[in-house]
Amino acid sequence: MSSHHFVKEQQEPAVVILNTDSVRFEQVAPLLEWVPTVLVWQNCLDDVLSWGVKIDVILAEEEFQRKNLQLLEEQYPIRFLSTTPQNVVSDSLHYLKASSHSAAHLVGFQHTEVSQLESFLDWMDLTLLEGNWRFYPVKSRHFKKWFPKSTIEIYGEEKLPLEIENSNGKLLFPLYYATLLDVPEGITEIQAPKLFWIGEKV
Known part of the structure; x- marks a missing residue:
């Protein structure tokens, strides 16, 4: 072996x-x-x-x-x-x-x-x-993952600027402590200038 x-x-x-x-x-x-x-x-x-x-x-x-x-x-x-x-x-x-x-x-x-x-x-x-949630940190500040159609939570510093891209298009907005996001099936990319956390239903 x-x-x-x-x-x-x-x-x-x-x-x-x-x-x-x-x-x-x-x-x-x-x-x-x-x-x-x-x-x-x-x-x-x-x-x-x-x-x-x-x-x-x-x-x-x-x-x-x-x-x-x-x-x-x-x-x-x-x-x-x-x-x-x-x-x-x-x-x-x-x-x-x-x-x-x-x-x-x-x-x-x-x-x-x-x-x-x-x-x-x-x-x-x-x-x-x-x-029913699992949270993990995105230390690299750049997150890319395939999701089924679902809701995720993004958690981090108040007003942290987020850039989100998936088949729905591109979104830019400030984070409000806990932001719930409906993601379509497929790859979602999220970027921010500082560490943030992603929550998924388990």
Whole structure:
């Protein structure tokens, strides 16, 4: 077997589960196919355990850890990473950076909070799963993709000038935080002078 069949452990995007209120297991299951590193915020733990998912790290406040030490045995090998509700995203991404991960799916992260992620995007590929939407950043500022007839969301800095081209023609307009765009079947190109995010229904 040639060497390219071997996947280095950290090449698989990690999965960070922050909120399960609007997410079903069927949406998360494809992300788990290649047994990635899984980090789970304490408030989602019961849901994720009920899905039968192998968890590597529980993101938890110290009081939660003290009350739930039995999890270290029940779910061995597993570890706690101390954090707070305010810092859970940055702490989990710093942990992944330290363990040589370069990509992660953030499950239950609100795309309206993406400004929190900007400092991480230089060294990490991040995808957000929020309800029935998947969001990803366009770091190159130039996006080109084939879509079925559908609605996409473009999210970014207020008044960011966008240039959109597809079989409907060419559009130029300023972005208003969240812009919903009906795209025809075929290739859509989007350009902007700064990073922006694309949301697709999943």
